Amino acid sequence: MEHEYLVLAGGGLAISIIAVAFSRRTGVATPLLLxxxxxxxxxxxxxxxxxxxxxxxxxxxxxxxxxxxxxxxxxxxxxxxxxxxxxxxxxxxxxxxxxxxxxxxxxxxxxxxxxxxxxxxxxxxxxxxxxxxxxxxxxxxxxxxxxxxxxxxxxxxxxxxxxxxxxxxxxxxxxxxxxxxxxxxxxxxxxxxxxxxxxxxxxxxxxxxxxxxxxxxxxxxxxxxxxxxxxxxxxxxxxxxxxxxxxxxxxxxxxxxxxxxxxxxxxxxxxxxxxxxxxxxxxxxxxxxxxxxxxxxxxxxxxxxxxxxxxxxxxxxxxxxxxxxxIDRHRRPGRSSRRRRRIAEFEQQLETLTPQSTQEIARVQAGRRRVAQAHADVAxxxxxxxxxxxxxxxxxxxxxxxxxxxxxxxxxxxxxxxxxxxxxxxxxxxxxxxxxxxxxxxxxxxxxxxxVTPEDQRGEFFSLMKQLTGQTYEQLGPIRELEIDGEPIDPALAESLEQRFLPILLGNIQHLRQQKPGLREKSLLVQRLYLDTMRDALLAERSIGAYTSETYAQAEALLDREEQRLNAGV
Structure with missing residues (x-):
């Protein structure tokens, strides 16, 4: 009896693989084939x-x-x-x-x-x-x-x-x-x-x-x-x-x-x-x-x-x-106008505020995120x-x-x-x-x-990465202006890292392996700092939702690959 079920399980797995491959070639839905x-x-x-x-x-x-x-x-x-x-x-x-x-x-x-x-x-x-x-x-x-x-x-x-x-x-x-x-x-x-x-x-x-x-x-x-x-x-x-x-x-x-x-x-x-x-x-x-x-x-x-x-x-x-x-088609024009008007009114109220304490500043920032999210929802x-x-x-x-x-x-x-x-x-x-x-x-x-066409998808992805890179540089400053342990970063290293942290984070720095250990360690440290900041910016941007979910997933996958590379010490 056990032998029969093992054969059945193995045969079922083989049939599933064949059905999926055939489905991708013919376009017939896999459940129907199965x-x-x-x-x-x-x-x-x-x-x-x-x-x-x-x-x-x-x-x-x-x-x-x-x-x-x-x-x-x-x-x-x-x-x-x-x-x-x-x-x-x-x-x-x-x-x-x-x-x-x-x-x-x-x-x-x-x-x-x-x-x-x-x-x-x-x-x-x-x-x-x-x-x-x-x-x-x-x-x-x-x-x-x-x-x-x-x-x-x-x-x-x-x-x-x-x-x-x-x-x-x-x-x-x-x-x-x-x-x-x-x-x-x-x-x-x-x-x-x-x-x-x-x-x-x-x-x-x-x-x-x-x-x-x-x-x-x-x-x-x-x-x-x-x-x-x-x-x-x-x-x-x-x-x-x-x-x-x-x-x-x-x-x-x-x-x-x-x-x-x-x-x-x-x-x-x-x-x-x-x-x-x-x-x-x-x-x-x-x-x-x-x-x-x-x-x-x-x-x-x-x-x-x-x-x-x-x-x-x-x-x-x-x-x-x-x-x-x-119903949505009938109400959509008036609803969009009302939402834009409410967003504009709330935005004006935020502009009149002059926060003093840390708690008030945090509330104003949260309000601005809600405004950005509302604009993204309307768009x-x-x-x-x-x-x-x-x-x-x-x-x-x-x-x-x-x-x-x-x-x-x-x-x-x-x-x-x-x-x-x-x-x-x-x-x-x-x-x-x-x-x-x-x-x-x-x-x-x-x-x-x-x-969404592949061209549109690529354009949106590059736009998002450019935005994340800009926000990261705005928060941390240019790499060449960083100081590690009170010492300015080496100009050659700064130039290499700035090339790596372009919007699509391409290129490699494998040549740093041949340089002195301290330089390589500083390189990995700086990259982790910028990568963590970019990830925080991505999470904040994803909560707003100005881009498609597929674009956010692509950006996260790219940052994940970079994180795994850094954890491997390359």
């Missing part, structure tokens, strides 16, 4: 039966998957799109669960609580396929942020409704008020637990010099957030997301370059393995699930239920996306508006995936019509992946969305 390959593998003679435990997926696989995505999502981008993300990930999910549940209850005579459970498991979208396609075809960054942010939060919303529906099935009654109270506590409790776990683990990891211990704690964070939240009957998955956001936001200030690089690599690998494994298993299980459902339910009833649920989800998705975008709205074309892409990205497959199988065994509902949820998820996943690339190309 599901298709899983279905094909299930018909191989002698293939072992795969039964993916829902508890393993929800408590063992989902937390690290969500954490891996959350640590990569910039908080500034999340803040700027919080309204739309909250609407899609919470309001539309809850309304969708209740709406689908009511229709299934009325049309197919399924008990209301059980029908709401079905609605809950099919309501959350999975952005894996959409974001993979979006990255390859160059979707605007704001569209990508909304998709990723929505997929992080909507799982929590759906699972809370599912838990309430299953509890209602046990007692025989469904209370909307109970759903609202459960949902409110699930969100509040998850935020509290996620913030506490995120901050505490960051502070502990900041003090660890051992990369093995640091990585071990990193792997434990999703479960340290998930388990206490679930024990408190809050949303474990939302707690994981909050912990991931806190960790990702604080990493630039509190972790070393080596720790950040390890974090990115480790979680990208975990995300690759778990995500692909679940989609492959999803395809492997599909024929068996369909066969079990057909044994108790006529094919026509299954097909009709799939068509009705699928149609409702499509309508809810398009209406849910179109509503806030139309962001103008630079990346969500128009009809981007809204169509958002609506067309309503694919379902991992959570739907796992959550539907938590419906208790022995429940009447369980096998039918399981296969309906799985087929609906596969149908959304096939229909939207195959047509989304064509849609994106036809819409000709304005993505």
């Amino acid at each position: 599901i298709g390959l899983g279905v094909a593998a299930s018909f191989i003679p002698g293939a072992p039966e795969v039964r993916l435990s829902p508890e393993v997926v929800l408590a063992g696989i989902l937390p690290p998957l969500l954490y891996a995505s959350a640590v990569r999502l910039p908080v500034v981008d999340l803040r700027r799109n919080l309204g739309l993300i909250t609407w899609l990930a919470m309001v539309i999910v809850v309304v969708g669960a209740l709406g689908v549940g009511w229709v299934v209850h009325v049309v197919f005579d399924v008990p209301f609580a059980l029908a709401v459970a079905l609605g809950a498991v099919v309501s959350p979208t999975d952005a894996v396929a959409a974001t993979a396609i979006g990255h390859r075809l160059g979707l605007p960054p704001r569209v990508m942020t909304v998709l990723e942010g929505e997929s992080l939060v909507n799982d929590a919303s759906a699972l809370v409704v599912l838990r309430t529906a299953l509890a209602a099935m046990a007692v025989g009654s469904f209370s909307l008020g109970h759903v609202v109270l459960d949902f409110a506590w699930a969100v509040v409790g998850a935020i509290l637990v996620g913030l506490a776990v995120g901050w505490l683990t960051v502070l502990v990891r900041q003090k660890l010099a051992d990369p093995v211990l640091n990585t071990s704690i990193s792997f434990a964070v999703p479960f340290l957030a998930f388990v206490p939240a679930e024990e408190l009957e809050a949303s474990g998955v939302l707690a994981v997301v909050i912990a991931g956001l806190v960790t990702g936001h604080q990493a630039g200030r509190r972790f070393t370059a080596r720790d950040r690089q390890m974090e990115r690599t480790n979680w990208a690998t975990i995300n690759f393995l778990l995500e692909n494994a679940v989609f492959l298993a999803m395809g492997f299980e599909l024929p068996r699930l369909i066969e079990e459902a057909r044994g108790s339910t006529p094919d026509s009833r299954i097909a009709t239920m799939v068509a009705v649920v699928f149609g409702l989800l499509v309508v809810l998705r398009f209406v849910g996306v179109a509503g806030p975008l139309l 962001f709205e103008q630079r990346q508006p969500l128009n009809g074309r981007s809204g169509l892409v958002l609506a067309w990205s309503g694919m379902r995936g991992v959570v739907t497959l796992a959550a539907v199988q938590t419906i208790p065994a022995g429940t009447d019509q369980r096998s039918t509902l399981v296969v309906v949820a799985v087929v609906v998820a596969v149908a959304t992946l096939v229909l939207f996943g195959l047509t989304l690339p064509v849609l994106i190309r036809r819409l000709d969305l304005e993505a």
Whole structure:
């Protein structure tokens, strides 16, 4: 038996690698290929039966998957799109669960609580396929942020409704008020637990010099957030997301370059393995699930239920996306004018202040940062508006995936019509992946969305580095004017270092190895001083958000490479 599972694991890894390589060449979304390959593998003679435990997926696989995505999502981008993300990930999910549940209850005579459970498991979208396609075809960054942010939060919303529906099935009654109270506590409790776990683990990891211990704690964070939240009957998955956001936001200030690089690599690998494994298993299980459902339910009833649920989800998705975008389009001109007027008034008030104490100076500086941030937010709205074309892409990205497959199988065994509902949820998820996943690339190309070109990206990157270098020189002064231990810096060394700390920090000083040890030590000391100052300037600038998150990530990666070089003593 162990031998069979080892072969299955090895074969699954090989299939995943082949599917990803084929996806990059053909443009077909990797989840679709994995599901298709899983279905094909299930018909191989002698293939072992795969039964993916829902508890393993929800408590063992989902937390690290969500954490891996959350640590990569910039908080500034999340803040700027919080309204739309909250609407899609919470309001539309809850309304969708209740709406689908009511229709299934009325049309197919399924008990209301059980029908709401079905609605809950099919309501959350999975952005894996959409974001993979979006990255390859160059979707605007704001569209990508909304998709990723929505997929992080909507799982929590759906699972809370599912838990309430299953509890209602046990007692025989469904209370909307109970759903609202459960949902409110699930969100509040998850935020509290996620913030506490995120901050505490960051502070502990900041003090660890051992990369093995640091990585071990990193792997434990999703479960340290998930388990206490679930024990408190809050949303474990939302707690994981909050912990991931806190960790990702604080990493630039509190972790070393080596720790950040390890974090990115480790979680990208975990995300690759778990995500692909679940989609492959999803395809492997599909024929068996369909066969079990057909044994108790006529094919026509299954097909009709799939068509009705699928149609409702499509309508809810398009209406849910179109509503806030139309309202925003109507209000945007007046809102922008009002925001500019408030910013100008606040700026004038700051100019009239004459701070005397250190505390007053700090408050004025904080006010100026808020003004800069507000200006950047207004510029962001103008630079990346969500128009009809981007809204169509958002609506067309309503694919379902991992959570739907796992959550539907938590419906208790022995429940009447369980096998039918399981296969309906799985087929609906596969149908959304096939229909939207195959047509989304064509849609994106036809819409000709304005993505950030490589030339624009390079120009913005050089502009940011020039700004950081200017702020660093303004604070520390030119390198040639520095004094170390009361002695002016050597002119030749100053010239070499000034060339190295040009805006893009290129060039090298390997020749300093041949010079006297004191000169080389001074070189490394000066470089660390300027590098630390540039990093502080980058963090301050990133909190304002005048540039794109991709530009900030490139700048941080460049400074990280320099930090690792200096730590190596070269």
